[in-house]
Structure formats: structure tokens, C-alpha cells
Amino acid sequence: MQVVFMTILVNPWRGIGLDIPELEDIPAPSTDATRVRALLTRCPVHERTPLTHAPALHPGLWLKDERNRMGLGSFKALGAAYVIACDAEEGQAEGRTYVTASAGNHGLSVAAGAAAFGAKAQVYIARNVPEAFAERLREIGAEVIRAGNDYEQSMQAAGSAAAAGAGLLLSDSSWPGYTARPHRLMEGYLALMAEAIEQLPEAPDGVFLQAGVGGFAGAMAALVRQTWGDAPKIAVVEPAFAPALQSSIAEGKPVMARGPASSMGRLDCKEPSLIALKGLARDADYFITLTEDEAAAATRAMTDAGFATTPSGAAGYAGIVASRLPPEAKLLAFLTEGPE
Numbered sequence: 280m281q282v283v284f285m286t287i288l289v290n291p292w293r294g295i296g297l298d299i300p301e302l303e304d305i306p307a308p309s310t311d312a313t314r315v316r317a318l319l320t321r322c323p324v325h326e327r328t329p330l331t332h333a334p335a336l337h338p339g340l341w342l343k344d345e346r347n348r349m350g351l352g353s354f355k356a357l358g359a360a361y362v363i364a365c366d367a368e369e370g371q372a373e374g375r376t377y378v379t380a381s382a383g384n385h386g387l388s389v390a391a392g393a394a395a396f397g398a399k400a401q402v403y404i405a406r407n408v409p410e411a412f413a414e415r416l417r418e419i420g421a422e423v424i425r426a427g428n429d430y431e432q433s434m435q436a437a438g439s440a441a442a443a444g445a446g447l448l449l450s451d452s453s454w455p456g457y458t459a460r461p462h463r464l465m466e467g468y469l470a471l472m473a474e475a476i477e478q479l480p481e482a483p484d485g486v487f488l489q490a491g492v493g494g495f496a497g498a499m500a501a502l503v504r505q506t507w508g509d510a511p512k513i514a515v516v517e518p519a520f521a522p523a524l525q526s527s528i529a530e531g532k533p534v535m536a537r538g539p540a541s542s543m544g545r546l547d548c549k550e551p552s553l554i555a556l557k558g559l560a561r562d563a564d565y566f567i568t569l570t571e572d573e574a575a576a577a578t579r580a581m582t583d584a585g586f587a588t589t590p591s592g593a594a595g596y597a598g599i600v601a602s603r604l605p606p607e608a609k610l611l612a613f614l615t616e617g618p619e
Contacts, residue, residue: 285519285567285568285569285570285573285601286519286522286525286567286568287565287566287567287601287602288525288528288529288565288566288567289564289565290528290560290563290564290565290566291528292528292531292560292561293561293562293563293564294509294561295560295561296557296560296561297531297532297556297557297560299531299532301455301532301533301553302533302553302556302557304455305453305455305458305553305554305557306458306462306554306557307501307554307557307558307561308462308465308466308497308498308500308501308554308555308557308558309462309463309465309466309469309498309501310469310501310502310505311466311469312466312469312470312472312473312502314365314466315357315361315466315467315469315470316470316473318361318364318365318368319357319470325349327474327478328343328344328345328347328348328471328474329343329344330342330343330344330474330475330478330479331344331586333584333586335584335585336580336581336584336586336596336599337599337604337606337608337610338606338607339484339606339607339608339609339610340596340599340610340611340612341475341479341483341609341610341611341612342586342596342612342613342614343471343474343475343478343611343612343613343614344586344614345471345613345614345615345616346587346588346592346614346616346617347617348471349391351384351387351388351391352384352616352617353383353384353387353388353615353616353617354384354468354471354495354613354615354616355383355384355385355387355388355451356384356387356388356391357388357467357468357470357471358385358388358451358464358465358467358468358494359377359379359385359388359389359392359449359451359464359467360388360389360391360392360395360467361392361463361464361466361467362392362449362460362463362464362467363377363389363392363393363395363396363398363449364392364395364396365463366396366398367396372393372396372397372398373396373397373398374397374398374399375398375399375446375447376393376398376399376400376401376445376446376447377389377392377393377398377399377400377401377446377447377449378401378403378437378440378441378445378446378447378448378449379400379401379402379403379437379448379449379450379451380402380403380404380430380433380434380436380437380438380450381402381403381404381408381416381430381433382404382405382408382430382433382491382544382545382547382548383408383412383544383545383591383616384545384616385451386400386402386404386412386416386421387415387416387419389402389421389449390402390416390419390420390421391419393420393421394419394420399420399422399446400416400419400420400421400422401421401422401424401437401440401445401446402416402421402422402423402424403424403425403426403427403433403434403436403437403440404416404423404424404425404426404433405425405426405427405428405429405430405432405433406425406426406427406428407428407429407540408425408544409619411619412619413425424436424440429540429547429549430547430548430549431548431549431550434450434452437450438450448460449464451464451492451494451552452492452494452548452550452551452552453552453553453554453555454552454553455553458553458554461494461552461554462554464494465494465495465497465498465554465555466498468494468495468498468499469498469502471499471613472498472499472502472503473502475611476502476506479611481609482506482507482510482511482609483511483609483610483611484510484511484512484608484609484610485511485512485513485514485599485602485604485608485609485610485611486499486500486503486511486512486513486514486610486611486612487514487516487595487596487598487599487610487611487612487613488500488513488514488515488516488563488595488613489515489516489517489543489546489591489592489594489595489598489613489615490515490516490517490523490524490546490555490559491517491521491523491545491546491547491548492523492548492550492551492552492555493515493523493524493551493552493555493556493559494552494554494555495613495615496515496524496555496559496563497552497554497555497556497557497558497559497562498558499613500513500515500558500559500562500563501558501562503562504561504562511611512564512565513562513563513564513565514563514564514565514566514567514598514602515559515563515565515566515567516567516568516569516594516595516597516598517546517566517567517568517569517594518538518541518542518543518546518547518568518569518571518574518594519538519541519568519569519570519571520538520539520540520541520547520571521536521538521541521543521546521547521548521549522536522538522566522568523535523536523548523549523550523551524551524555524556524559524566525566525567525568527551527556528556528559528560528566533550533551533553533556535549535550536549536550537549541571541574541590542571542574542575542590543569543571543574543589543590543591543594544589544590544591545589545591545615545616546591546594565602567598567601567602569594569597569598569601571590573597573600573601574590574593574594574597575590576597576600577590577593577594577596577597577600578590578592578593578597580593580596580600581593581596581614582618586614587617587618588614588615588616588617588618589616589617589618589619591615591616592614592615592616592617593614595612595613595614595615596612596614598612599612
């Protein structure tokens, strides 16, 4: 059994960013929430999600609760579905097939967006993804294909299928030559942070953001900096088994992380999105990795406090626990999904 420990890395690139060839042509995350919020006003199932004070977990904690976002139970509803909505506005969605890989809720967003705009969804999932999730995808209308033993292998299969003509690739990650759609997808997440900014009584001292490939964290951090400047400390939280962003920050370049499968399945991604890495190298103050036990303990604590979720959904709060912050600290965390 592999033994790992929680780690906290102070970002040496904060405020500067990584000036390296690998990121030279990669765009920074968007901070324009205007278009996505305008589109959401036309969506019949859209409602602003609650921001809840949670003193039972920490005296100064505010939780943005995404468990009922657009009926999909995750912030991911704002991402891929927004890309497809933009395509529909341009007359390019109907009849199109969108191909993706998913370790969780990104696939649901692709499937829901495709169904809403007369398109099709083909979702590749790894062999270890629960069949219950595959069935949820099928219920929305997606074609589900199992390929590979982990997210990275299913992503390779989806990319190969799209290149062979199966459809248009819609990934929530980015790499050289593939940035336009993930950049827009990350822009979709900005609606979430824009809501939180309006709902908070005052600027927080700390913002805790869970990360897989980093799209959510990169988008949130960019809007935090635009709104409140340098004052809030931003911490990015990952599984110790999948420290894609922390390892890349430590090395000063994009790297592939190594490790076994994590119970934080939606965050169990070994390679960072380059758009997210570019933004977070500039915007984040700390990178925290969690052990499996720490994630499990945070999940139990949140459930006991009335916020039932998964280890992925509880990861931001777990980062707060690991940081041992004083009770007077004003904190913002995100409950990114409901229980499985």
C-alpha cells in the first residue's frame, strides 16, 4: 500500500506566472461572466444556487452549494452545456455529435447540453467508473463507451475517436492546439463565482478550490483576483494520489502526476489543463494535497452538518481543515456535487 501525506506548497510563481515555452501560446482564463449569465437568464431550469453560512464546520465558513445546479447536481452543468449553447446561438449545434471523456459530471453536462440543443453526445468512461453513472448518462441520451483503466486513457480514446470522425471533441482540459473550447467551457463556470460575489456579505480572507485538471479552480481564481485583488488567499486542493497542479507548480512546468486511483474520483486527474495551470500559477497562493482519510473525514463532517456530498465535493472544506485556520477567518468553499 502506498503511504502518502498531506502537503501544502507555497506558490513561488504567485503574481508572476510561469514564463515558459509550454504556456506561451496558451490563453489565460477568462474573467468575463457577462455572456454566460445572459445565456443563463434564457435557460428555463436555471436558478441561482444558495450560499450558506456553515458555522458548524467553521465559524467563518460560507459554502456555495452546487448540489442542485440545473437539475444535474454539479457546477459542471455550467461548463460544457454553455459551450453547446454558444454553438447553438451560432447555428452549429443541431445534429452535431459531441465526443468527450468523463470521470464524472462533465459527461452529464455534455449529455444535457446535447439533448437540449438537438445534438448527440458520445461519452467515454474508464472501466472503473460506476455503472450507475453510466446509466445516468444514458438516461439523458448519451452513448456511453467504456475505454481504458483511468481518465487519461479514456481521454485518449475519445480524442482518437473524434480525430477519426466520430464527432467534435469537447474536453474540459486543454493542451497545445486545443484551447478554444476548454477556454469557453471554463468561462461558463464564471457564473458560479459571480453569484457568490453578489451573495457574500464581504470579501473572504481565504478561498478554497478543489481541482482535477483545474478548469473550475482556474476560472474561480481569475474572477476572485479581478474582483478583490490580492487580498484573499487562494488555495487549490487536490488528491495526494493525483497532484497534477501541485507537481507542475513545484517543477515549474507541466508534468504528469503519478499515483493510484483516488476516492476523490472527479478530482483524480493526473495531467493539468494548460489554461488552468497558466492562470493558477499566477493567481493561487497555496497548493494543498489531501490524503484519502482526510477527504473521507471531511465528507462525514459535512454530511453530519447537513451537507451530504462526496469526497470530491468535500475537498475544499477538507483543505480548510488541513490548514488549521483561526475561527475569525472569513472563508469561502464550494460544495461542488451531491452524494452518489
